Amino acid sequence: MSTITTDDVRHLAQLSNLQLSDDELAALQVDLENILNYVHQLSELDTSNVEPTYQVSGLENVWRDDVVRQGAADREALLALAPEQADHSVKVPQVL
Known part of the structure; x- marks a missing residue:
């Protein structure tokens, strides 16, 4: 079992750019310990006869052919339609 110290929680808070009070640090320490204990319990389960499950809803991707269609409008x-053009491109106001 892992033991989370207050220094560990402070370090995580610093990495996450969180400012926590002492009460929040203590509560988060308890929460993190509970989470790690639960994960430890899960790691003790015997899953050797359990098939991996990747998709439970039965949904499948529907694909369509990627076809380039010629539109009615050409470049010219x-x-x-552009209000101004230069060098075969649409001219727009300068933005800085």
Whole structure:
């Protein structure tokens, strides 16, 4: 079993950029110890005869062919719609 110290919780809080009061540190220490104890209990389970489960809902991905379709508009027609153009491109105001 793992024992989480207050220094461990302070270190985790610092890494997470959290500012915790002493009461919050103590509560988080208890919570983390409970979580680690639960994970330790799970690691003791015998799962040798249990099949891995990756998908439980039975849903499958529906794929479609990725087909490039020629649109009705070509480059020249789209450029003609732009208020200003330069060098075969749409001219926009400078943004800094």
